[in-house]
Amino acid sequence: MSRRRYLTFLPAALALSALLGCKPVPFTEAEKKAVASLSLSSLPPLPADPSNRYADEPAAAALGATLFFDQRLSRNGDVACSTCHLADRQFQDDRPLGVGISTTSRRTMPLADVARSPFLFWDGRRDSLWAQALGPLEDAREHGGTRAAYAHFVKDNFAARYAPIFGPLPDLSDVPASASPLGGETEKVAWAAMSEAQQEAVNRVFADIGKAIAAFERSIVHEKTRFDRFAEAVASGVEPEGDAALTDEEFAGLRLFVGKANCIECHNGPRFTDDHFHNTGIPPADGLSEDLGRQAGVAQVLADPFNCLGLYSDAAPEACKELRFMVKSGPELRRAYKTPSLRGVADRPPYMHAGQIPTLEAVVDHYARAPKSREGKSEVVPLKLSESERAALVAFLKTLSN
Amino acid sequence: MGFNWRYLVAIIGIAAVAAMALTKLYSVPPQPVSGPNFAFSKPSDQGTYVVAIEPETTPVKQGELHSWIVTVKTPDGKPVESAKITVSGGMPAHGHGLPTSPEVTDHLGEGRYRVEGVKFSMAGLWELKFAISAPQGDDQAVFNLML
Numbered sequence: 101m102s103r104r105r106y107l108t109f110l111p112a113a114l115a116l117s118a119l120l121g122c123k124p125v126p127f128t129e130a131e132k133k134a135v136a137s138l139s140l141s142s143l144p145p146l147p148a149d150p151s152n153r154y155a156d157e158p159a160a161a162a163l164g165a166t167l168f169f170d171q172r173l174s175r176n177g178d179v180a181c182s183t184c185h186l187a188d189r190q191f192q193d194d195r196p197l198g199v200g201i202s203t204t205s206r207r208t209m210p211l212a213d214v215a216r217s218p219f220l221f222w223d224g225r226r227d228s229l230w231a232q233a234l235g236p237l238e239d240a241r242e243h244g245g246t247r248a249a250y251a252h253f254v255k256d257n258f259a260a261r262y263a264p265i266f267g268p269l270p271d272l273s274d275v276p277a278s279a280s281p282l283g284g285e286t287e288k289v290a291w292a293a294m295s296e297a298q299q300e301a302v303n304r305v306f307a308d309i310g311k312a313i314a315a316f317e318r319s320i321v322h323e324k325t326r327f328d329r330f331a332e333a334v335a336s337g338v339e340p341e342g343d344a345a346l347t348d349e350e351f352a353g354l355r356l357f358v359g360k361a362n363c364i365e366c367h368n369g370p371r372f373t374d375d376h377f378h379n380t381g382i383p384p385a386d387g388l389s390e391d392l393g394r395q396a397g398v399a400q401v402l403a404d405p406f407n408c409l410g411l412y413s414d415a416a417p418e419a420c421k422e423l424r425f426m427v428k429s430g431p432e433l434r435r436a437y438k439t440p441s442l443r444g445v446a447d448r449p450p451y452m453h454a455g456q457i458p459t460l461e462a463v464v465d466h467y468a469r470a471p472k473s474r475e476g477k478s479e480v481v482p483l484k485l486s487e488s489e490r491a492a493l494v495a496f497l498k499t500l501s502n
Numbered sequence: 503m504g505f506n507w508r509y510l511v512a513i514i515g516i517a518a519v520a521a522m523a524l525t526k527l528y529s530v531p532p533q534p535v536s537g538p539n540f541a542f543s544k545p546s547d548q549g550t551y552v553v554a555i556e557p558e559t560t561p562v563k564q565g566e567l568h569s570w571i572v573t574v575k576t577p578d579g580k581p582v583e584s585a586k587i588t589v590s591g592g593m594p595a596h597g598h599g600l601p602t603s604p605e606v607t608d609h610l611g612e613g614r615y616r617v618e619g620v621k622f623s624m625a626g627l628w629e630l631k632f633a634i635s636a637p638q639g640d641d642q643a644v645f646n647l648m649l
Contacts, residue, residue, distance in 0.1 A: 365624055374624055426602060427601065
């Protein structure tokens, strides 16, 4: 080979080293737009909650914070919301299934920016934060109490803080110490024996407890992470510096996330969720009873007396659009679950609605294999991902934590 | 020695050129040859009606509920006042329907109807179908929207 021919290859060889050595191919305009759409800085202001007229009252939020951490709000005096939603653990508990008085059948959900979610729980069986809070309070496996007991508790312990916000507490002298339409047999009988006016008075105090807790939960928000600092730099056309600069592997993972792997189809927007329900073929956890996901959730939210259209909601019916226009039937609801946010996800295994998947590597493997759903039909299609692509996706997900 | 290191440089060079050509290729977004029709006013499939749609508030944002005004007229421009309209749709490329069940909630006169409860849960190509039933006949109009 002559010296001249060798020289003609030199620039190409240099270009290759540049390609391997540092800069990956820059983003296309479409990729830039996708990255910006995921950035926390594109989060709009928190919308009002017309169903809770106390949602933005500081005194209500302060009372709600007290109640959220108060273990006396339970049958055995040992369970608070914070027993499962730990403030220093993204308001979740790192367990496959939440444990209160006994073990539940679902994974505890983190609470950052939960006030933006139109439907609550993995199956969306509640349509507001305040209606949601009433669920665990009466669930025998969680707080295990009854609404009548909680009304008495508030009257005995928080009357001075309650009244200025919600108005005077009702007369509870003839209300049994424990009664609820959802309690045990004696509690159901006690509830049925109450007058309609008494039931309504207790329901109102119960709903107010939920509204105070909801006002507090509105303050739990996501914090910016390395990914957001990177996305802001990309959006303003400057070179990301310091910890905002993603490694080549993280960058490749982000590109897969918004591109070939199509995670952004469901994990979209600044919270990495479309707030919608999908069957992704996650198998039911062993030993739990049948779980139909959204199919059951739809029926429950429609029947909930505390929903947006109910007696205790502060919203005009026209404002209850999410509930009125939700999809109420169809095969796609079977074993569909709410898309979780992926912010902070690397710090909170195990994953999925019953903690079925232990690691992020195993999650990515699930999406690559796209197994058939045991019931209903999975929306996920198989993906060809190399070892390094799988690692890149996981590396990118870690940039969503601090 | 039998091995000539210059060949290695040459091979790396060829690989580099190929790699660059490929990345160049892949970084250009694919251009649709014949794209869908994005008109907001069109004759219904059988030509029974002329249907126009318009979002009530703009811009239409991903993930937010919003309403549309649908105007139904006969081909000679007479408003159709007693139409029954049902709304469906979805994302053809992903094989899923709409994330909500939009409904006609108001008849505003002059062939205009308000459809509430529309939501687009992701960016991309969406289809909105309006099935229209009125004394003139049953027909439907399908609109494409790029979000």
